[in-house]
Amino acid sequence: MATSLLRCFLTVSDTQSFSVAATRLNVTQSTVSHQIARLEEHLGKQLFERTKRSCRITPDGRELIPYAARVLQAVDEMEQNFKPQxxxxxxxxxxxxxxxxxxxxxxxxxxxxxxxxxxxxxxxxxxxxxxxxxxxxxxxxLALVREVGGSSGNVLRSERIVWIAGYDWAPPADGVISLAAVDGGCAYRKAAITALEERGMPWRCKFSCTSLQGVLSVVREGLAISVVTVGDASHGVRIVEDQTILPPLPSTTLGIKYADKxxxxxxxxxxxxxxxxxxxx
Known part of the structure; x- marks a missing residue:
C-alpha cells in the first residue's frame, strides 16, 4: 500500500472535505477522490459517506485513523533518521x-x-x-503558540503568567493600576485586563511597545506593572504574588501548530x- 493513500485519507478526515484536502495536498480534487477509492478498494471498507457538498467519515474510517497516523509517523521518522540528506x-x-x-x-x-x-x-x-x-x-x-487558559494544539508545557513590578513599586494611591504591555493582540495583556475588571479594579494602559524588552525596561523603572510568563520574570523585576494586591492570573500553555496545509x-x-x-x- 502506498503511504500517499494514508496521507490523503488523514487529510480528508481532518478537513471533512475532498476539495479542502486537495488544496492542502496540492493536488486536484479528482486525485483525492481516486486515492480514497483505491484505499477503500484495498481495505474492502467504505471510509467516507459522500454528498455533493460534504463528506462524513464512517465508523470504519474512524477506526482507521490511529493506524494510519502511526504508519505515517513511523515512515517519516525512518526516512528522516536514515536519509536526512x-x-x-x-x-x-x-x-x-x-x-x-x-x-x-x-x-x-x-x-x-x-x-x-x-x-x-x-x-x-x-x-x-x-x-x-x-x-x-x-x-x-509551523509555530510555537502560547494560549492562555488552554490550548487546541499539541501542548508541550504549561507555565504560569505572573504580575511583575519594579522593586520600588507600590499600589497607587488613587487605586488605578498602570499597565505596560506588548502592543497588539497580546494574550497576557488580555488576561491582565480581564483579571482586573473581574475584581472591579480600575486600570489604564500607561505604556505599550512592540518589544518585550521595552515593556520590561518601563516596569524596572517603576512606571507601570505588567504580566509575563514566570520564566521571563527575572530581568530586574519582582513577582507580585500577593493576591490581596493584584488578582490571580490563569496559566498558559505552549503548543505546536501547523499551517493549513x-x-x-x-x-x-x-x-x-x-x-x-x-x-x-
Missing part, C-alpha cells in the same frame, strides 16, 4: 517573544541544522495572534526537535 528547503517557524525560550530553542537548532544540512530555518518571533494569522495565510510552516518532512522534523528540547525544561 533528503530533507531540503526552508522551514519558517514562529516562536513567542519569550527570552527564556531562546536558549533551548537555539540549542535544539544546533543539532537540527547539523543533522540536516540541506534545511534552512527562518524564525519569526512575536505574538501568538500574529502567528495564528500567518499560519492561516501560509506564511509560516500538509506539513513537509522538514517541518515535522523541526517540530519534533523543538518538542524534545522544550519538554526537558
Amino acid at each position: 533528503l530533507l531540503s528547503g526552508t522551514v519558517v517557524i514562529g516562536v513567542p517573544d519569550d527570552y527564556h525560550l531562546f536558549s533551548p530553542i537555539t540549542e535544539a537548532l544546533r543539532g537540527f541544522m547539523a543533522d540536516k544540512p540541506g534545511v534552512a530555518v527562518e524564525m519569526k518571533a512575536g505574538l501568538g495572534a500574529n502567528h495564528l494569522r500567518d499560519l492561516r495565510d501560509r506564511n509560516l510552516d 500538509e506539513p513537509s518532512l522538514a517541518a515535522k522534523a523541526l517540530a519534533r526537535t523543538m518538542a524534545g528540547a522544550l519538554a526537558k525544561l
Whole structure:
C-alpha cells in the first residue's frame, strides 16, 4: 500500500472535505477522490459517506485513523533518521517573544541544522495572534503558540503568567493600576485586563511597545506593572504574588501548530526537535 493513500485519507478526515484536502495536498480534487477509492478498494471498507457538498467519515474510517497516523509517523521518522540528506528547503517557524525560550530553542537548532544540512530555518518571533494569522495565510510552516487558559494544539508545557513590578513599586494611591504591555493582540495583556475588571479594579494602559524588552525596561523603572510568563520574570523585576494586591492570573500553555496545509518532512522534523528540547525544561 502506498503511504500517499494514508496521507490523503488523514487529510480528508481532518478537513471533512475532498476539495479542502486537495488544496492542502496540492493536488486536484479528482486525485483525492481516486486515492480514497483505491484505499477503500484495498481495505474492502467504505471510509467516507459522500454528498455533493460534504463528506462524513464512517465508523470504519474512524477506526482507521490511529493506524494510519502511526504508519505515517513511523515512515517519516525512518526516512528522516536514515536519509536526512533528503530533507531540503526552508522551514519558517514562529516562536513567542519569550527570552527564556531562546536558549533551548537555539540549542535544539544546533543539532537540527547539523543533522540536516540541506534545511534552512527562518524564525519569526512575536505574538501568538500574529502567528495564528500567518499560519492561516501560509506564511509560516509551523509555530510555537502560547494560549492562555488552554490550548487546541499539541501542548508541550504549561507555565504560569505572573504580575511583575519594579522593586520600588507600590499600589497607587488613587487605586488605578498602570499597565505596560506588548502592543497588539497580546494574550497576557488580555488576561491582565480581564483579571482586573473581574475584581472591579480600575486600570489604564500607561505604556505599550512592540518589544518585550521595552515593556520590561518601563516596569524596572517603576512606571507601570505588567504580566509575563514566570520564566521571563527575572530581568530586574519582582513577582507580585500577593493576591490581596493584584488578582490571580490563569496559566498558559505552549503548543505546536501547523499551517493549513500538509506539513513537509522538514517541518515535522523541526517540530519534533523543538518538542524534545522544550519538554526537558
